[in-house]
Amino acid sequence: MYAFLFKYIIIGDTGVGKSCLLLQFTDKRFQPVHDLTIGVEFGARMISIDNKPIKLQIWDTAGQESFRSITRSYYRGSAGALLVYDITRRETFNHLTCWLSKYKRKQNNTLQLAPPQNHDNCVPHSNLHLTWISAQCQMRFWADDVDDARAFANSNMTIILIGNKSDLEQKRAVSYEEGAKFAEENGLIFLETSAKTAANVEEAFINTAKKIYEKIQKGDFDIKDETFGIKLGQPSNKVEIGAAPPAQKSGCC
C-alpha cells in the first residue's frame, strides 16, 4: 500500500487545462477536447519519494463560476493545491489574485495583489488562505464568505503555481519571469508545464509532494488530523481484510 496519502486540489480559471493536467499525470495521455468539468473529478496515482510509496489523491475542480460554492468544500481537507493559469491568456493570470489572497498582502498593501480596501477588515487572520472569487464577482463573494473564510483552507497547504500550455510559445501572453515573480512574492512553488507535451507535469505533482513530505519531516503537521489532507498508510494487518481469499477458485462450496 502506501506510506502516506496526500490530497491535492487543482484550481484555476475555466479552460486553463486543469483536467488535462490531471489526465496527463494519471493516464499519461492528452485529450485535446475535454468536457467541461462539472463540480469535481477525481484521479489517483502512486509516486515514490525518498523510497517511500506515496499515494496522491487528486481532486480536479470546475473552474466555472457557478461551481465555486461547491468546489470550496474541497479546500480545507487538501494538503496540496495546484493553482493553474494559462500562459496564452493574460486574464487567467490576472485572476490569480482572486484565487489566492494572502493576509500579509493586506498589510503590505501591494497595489497589484491587495484585496479591495472595503473588504480588508473582513479578511480573516490566517497565515495563508484561499478565496474563490473571480474579479467580476468579488463583491458578492467577499460578502458571502467572510464568516467562514477562515475554515476554507488549512494554513499549511502547499501551493504550486502552474503556468500551463507552455507548448504554445508563439501565443504567450504571460512571461516566465512574471509568473516566477508572482510565485516568489506569494511563497509558492512555480513551474511552467504543458499538459499536451507532458513537459514538467510529473515534476509539478512530485515537487509539491516533496515539499509536503519535507513539512512532515519537520513536524509541521499533526498527522492524525485529517483536515490537513494527509493520511498515514494503513498498518499491514488492516490491509489484509480483503486480501485473504475466503474461498478457493475451485471448490468454493
Add this chain to the structure above:
Amino acid sequence: MSQWLGGLLNRAAAAGGLDGRSRQQESEVSADTLLDRIANDQLSVDDKQHAISQLTSLGKHMYQAVGSRIPLITKLMQANSNNIELLRESIELLTSIILCNPVNDNIIQIHNTELFINDKSNFAVIFNVLNLTSDHYVRYSVCTFLKTLLTNRFESVQESILACPMSVTSIMGLLKDSREVIRNEALLVLTDLTKSNQEIQKIIAFDGGFEILQDIIRIEGQSEGGIVVNDCITILNNLLKGNVLNQNFFREMGCIPKLAPLLQVQNTDMWILSDNKFSIIMSTLDLILSLVERNNLSTPANQQQISHCSMMNLIIRLGLGKMSSQFIRSKALYTLGEIINMNPENIAEFSAVSIKSELNGQSQSALLKLTLVLLHSKDLIEKQSAAHVFKCYLTGNEEAQMALASTITPPAPGDDDLSIGQHLVRALFSWEMSTTQSSTPSPASPTANTASLLANMRIDINGFWYSSMVIIYTLRDSTHAKEQMLKAVVEIPKSTATAGSGEQQPLTLFQKLMAALLATKKQQDIDPLIKIALLKILSIWLDKSPRVVTEFFKNGSHLSFIVESILQPITSTAANSLQVHIQGLFTAVLAQLMLNLDENNIADRNNLSSIINHRIGLNSFKEKMDTLRKTDQFTHAEQGEEPFQTALDKISIQLFDFDYTIFFKDICDKVRLLGTNMNKPRPGTRPSSAQSVTSPNTASSPPSSSPAVPHISKEQQQHLENENALLKKKIEEMELQHQQQQQQQKLSTPGNQSPLPPVVSIPTPTAPAVVAQPEPVTVTPVQQQQPTTEINNQNQENTQLINELQMLIEEKDKENRILSEAMSKLEDLILEKDDKLEELSNQIWLLNQQLQQEKQQNEQLQLAQSSQNNNSMASNDSNVDIFELMRLRQENVDYDAKLKSFEKQVNDQHHLIQTLKADNQQLILSKEEIVKKSSSSPPVPTSPSNVNNLVLAKVESELAELKIKYSSLQKDQDEIMDWATKLEVENSTLKAQLGK
C-alpha cells in the same frame, strides 16, 4: 405568508370555540413577549434562557410566533456558543417548531422549515455549534434537528448544506464521534443527506466517508453486526449508485475488497439466517449491483476488482450453494450475472469454477449446477435469475456459445450424467414425450388422463421455457453457433428397435425442433407457451443464416405448415388468447425465411414471394406482425431490461425480453422494405438505379395508381416517340458529319491509318486542341501528323460525335427506366385483377352452393306438395336468384371489358417497346458503323468507342431483359384471360342450371 397563515390559524381556533380563541390569543401574546425578552439586549443571558424554556413549554401555540423570528434564536446561540444549556434548549425549541405530526397537515411546521432553510446564516450557526462543542446532548439534538429538517424538505436542505462550505465536514465529525448514540444518529442524518445529490456524495467521499463507514462496519462485526452495519451499507450504496467519480474513488482507495467479509456465511448460516444477517447480505448485494451497473464507465474496472478479490466466488457460493433462503440465492445469481456481463475475464473465470457436492464428494462445474437450478428449482425468481446468468454468460461471447452448443449430443444409454446441452434438450422436449407416450399406447381413451397430463405439463412448463431461453441465448448473433447447432445430433435411432428398416439418419436438433413444432398442430390443448418458445428459437436460428434456411427447405412440409398456421383464422376463445402472438411469430419465421434465403435460390424465393403476395397478402402479412407488436406483453418488454425483482406476485414468465423486441422490430423494418420491392418481378436483375426510381411509386399507392396508368402510358408513349424521332434525326446528322469527315480525311491524309506513325509530333501547335478534348483522347495525342490542324478538327468532331452518342445512350437508358416503371405498374394492375377474379370466383362458388340448396329445397317441396301454388313460389325464389346471377354476369362482363382494355394497354406497351427496340437496334447499328468508320479512319477515338460499345451492350442486355419480362407478363395476362373464360363458362353453366 405568515400573516395569511396566522389568519388561517385564528380561523381554525375560532371554530374551536370562544374558549379556545381566548387561550390562543393569550399564548400568542405571551409567545411574542417572550421573544421580545430574548431580543432585549438589556436582559441577562439567564433571563433569555428562561424565556426559551418558557417558550418550549407553550407547545404548539408558539410554533408560528417563533417560526417568524428564527434568526433571533440563532443569533442568541451564536453569541453564547459556550453556554451548553442554552444551546441545547434553543436547538430543542427549533426542533419542536418544525417537527411534523404524522396525523395533522403540518402547514406551520413545513413553513417554519422553509423559513429556517432560506436564511443561510442559520446553517452556519448550527454547524459552528457542532464544531465548537463536544457536549453529548447538544450534538445529539443537532442530529435530531438536521434529521427533521431533511425529512421535511430534503432537497432544499441539501442545497443549503452545499452552499455552506464546511457543513459536510462537520457532519462527518459527528460520524466520527466516539459515542455510539451520536454516531448512530449521524448515520440516520447521512442516509437522507446522501440521497440523489451527487455533489454532496462527492464531498462526503472527499471527506473520507467511505473509510469512516467501512471502519464502523468493521467495528460492528461485519456481517454479524446489526442494523448499524445495514445503515452503513445503505449509505455506501447511496454514495455509489450512479456516481462514477465516487465509484472510481471507492475502487482506487481499495474499498471494494473490504466488502467481502459482509458476504461471508458460516456453514450454520446455510440453514437458518438471522434477520439482520439476511438484510446485510441483501443490501451488500444491492451495493455490488450499483458497482456493476450497466452503461457505467467504471463498471468494467469494478467487475475486475470484484472477481480479483474473490468476492465473485463468495457470490457464486451464495447463489449456487446450499443457502436455504431462495431470496438470497436468486439475488446472488442475478448479481453474478451482472458481474460477468460483458466481461470476458470474469466469464472465463466463472466457467472454470467447479462446485464440490457434499453428497457424493464429486465436483461439478458451476455451469452445470446453474443448469440444474434453471431446470429444477421450484422458485420462479430463482429460475429467472439462473437464466439471467446464462444470458450474461452467453451474450456476445461466441466462445461460450460454441462450447455450450457442442455439449448437445445424443445421450449415451444408461448414463445419468447428462451434459448441459443434454439437460437443456431434454427439458426442451419433455412436454412432447409426456404427450406422445400417453397418446400412442391408448389412442382410444384420450380423455381419461388428460387432466393429470395437463397438470404434469404445467409443472414442467417453466423448466421448458427457461431451457428454450438458454437455447436462444446460445444461438443469438453468432453464425458459428447457429451452424454448430445445425450439426447437433440429439437422437441416434436404436438399431434394435428399427431393425431392418434400412439406414436411418441420426436426428438433429433442428429436425427434432421442426418435428416438435409440426406435432403441435395435432394437439389442440397444448400450452401456447410451447409454440411461442419453439417459434422464437426458430426465428432466431434463421436470422442471418442462409444455411439454416436451406436446412429448413429440405423438408417440403415445413413451409406449408408455416403458411397454414398463418392463414388459420383466429378464434376468440379464452384458451387461445395467445393466438395473436403465435401467428405473429409464425409470420416472423416466414419473414426470416424470405430475408435470409440464399441469394441463388431463385425458385424458393419466387415461391415465397408469391405465397406472401397472393396467398397471405402483403398487407395481412405485415398486419400480423404489427398486431404482435401492439400486444401488452410486447410493449411491456419494449420498455427495457427489467431490474431484479423479489416480489413474488410480480414474477411471471415474460413472453418477450427486451432483446427479442429489438430483434422482432428489426424484422418488421426489413419486411417493410421488402414490401416495396416485393411487387416487382425478379428483384436484383434490374439495375439498381431503376429500382430506386420505381420503388417509391409502387410502394406509396398501388391501388390508386391503376386508373392513372393508361394516361401515363399514353403520355409516355408520345414522349418516347418524340424522342425517338429526335434521336433518328441526330443519328442522321451524325452520319452526315461523319461522311464529310471521312471524305476530308481521305482527301488530306491517305496514309494515317497506321496505328503508330513514324514521326512523333511536336506538341506545341496541338496544345490548345488537346486541352479541349476529353480525357481519353489526351492520353494519345502523339499521333498527330501533317497536316495536323485538319486532323485535329476531325478528331474534335469525332469526339463530339461520341459525346453525343453517349448522351443518346443515356437518354435511351432513361426511356428504358420509364418503360420498366410503367411495366411494374401494369404488373400491379394484374395483381389487382387477380384479387378481383378471386373474389368473383368466391361469389360464384357461393351462388353455386345457394343453388344446390335451393334445388334440395325444391325437391323437398315437390315431394311434400305437388300443388301448383307451391311450385310457383319456388319458381319465384329461383327468379330472385336468376336476377342475382344476371347481375353477377353483368359484373363479369364489365370485368371482362376492363380486362380486355388492360390487355390492350399491355399490347400497346409491348408494341411500343418493340418499335423502340427496333429503333434502338437501328441506332446501335448506325452507331456501330460510325464507330467502325471512326476507328478505321483515325485510330484516336478507339478507347471511347469501346466504352460506348460496353454501354450499348448493357443497354441491349437490359432491353433483352425487359423483353423477357414482357413475355412473362403476357403469359400472366393469358392466364388471366383463361381464368376469365373459365369464369364465363362456369357462369353459363350456372345459368343453364338455373334455367333448368
